[in-house]
Amino acid sequence: MTPRPILVTGAHRSGTTWVGRMISTSATVAYISEPFNILNYDPGICAVRFEYWFTYVCEENEGKYLGDLRNTTQWRYNLTGALKSTRHPAQAIRMAGKCAQFAWYRLSQVRPLMKDPIALFAAEWLASRLKTENVVMIRHPAAFAGSIKDRNWRHPFSHFANQPLLIRRHLQPFENQISRFAKEDRDIIDQAALLWNLIHYMILKYKETHPDWIYVRHEDLSRNPVEGFRSMFTRLGLEFSRRTTEEIRKHSFAEAGCTARSTGELHNLKRDSIANIDTWKARLSRPEIDRLRYQVQEISRCFYSNEEW
DSSP, X not given: OOOOOEEEEESTTSSHHHHHHHHTTSTTEEEEEOTTOTTOOOTTTOOOOOOSTTOOOOTTTGGGTHHHHHHHHTTOOOHHHHHHTOOSHHHHHHHHHHHHHHHHHHHTTOEEEEEOGGGGGGHHHHHHHSOOEEEEEEOOHHHHHHHHHHHTOOOOTHHHHXXXXXXXXXXXXXXXXXXXXXXSOOOHHHHHHHHHHHHXXXXXXXXXXXXXXXXXXXXXXXXXXXXXXXXXXXXXXXXXXXHHHHHHXXXXXXXXXXXXXXXXXXXXXXXXXHHHTTTHHHHSOHHXXXXXXXXXXXXXXXXXXXXXO
């Protein structure tokens, strides 16, 4: 039997890659990157292809997803499916190597860690059906919006509007706003505000119904990463080794002003974690901050005080 999987989710741009990679420094954990990401389709790792950003999965619609995601979290590589998408012999060799690696993980009882912020709205189902142990990341609205603005990441809100189960079960208070944003292009700060609200409204619901999950504010972890990760490892039942401590220090206390890149590779995650907390103050104008704060205030006050603005 495969050990209990770990899911690292929450808001994107909230340090999920950093957290997932640091947890994966454990000798008993291996990393799986974003099977829910519609741009990250790899039929070998997960045969199901997701249609929407933030796909909602529940018992009512699980038939399309359960088997393939179970295979992923049980280290069962879909070599047949992967080979169908192969165009070059070198690709086939890499895929065969990946298949062997998954088999080794399965035989060695390595614990799968699925890092996937896009799986947030399926987190409850993943915990129920695949027994994931969930780590949920939270980030300040202005830091989230500043990062979205910096990358000019515009969101297609039709991906929420086209999921009636998700709207009916969880996002009904936002239905009209989602519909408006789905029909017309909006300023990127307004988009970031609505997206932050949707994500963190869901996190608030999880905190009420699943207080046993691990909830981490990006800012708190950034201020004291070694002790923050030590606590996380304890709750996940993982050994906090000297190697892990060294990797956390290496990737959290880089030169001042260093900001991690988003490739997900370990060597690209070096950051000045404390300085990274306030990068939004340079990325956003004062009018943008004030507008954002007004739009997110009802949910933001559940996570951040006035002093943190």
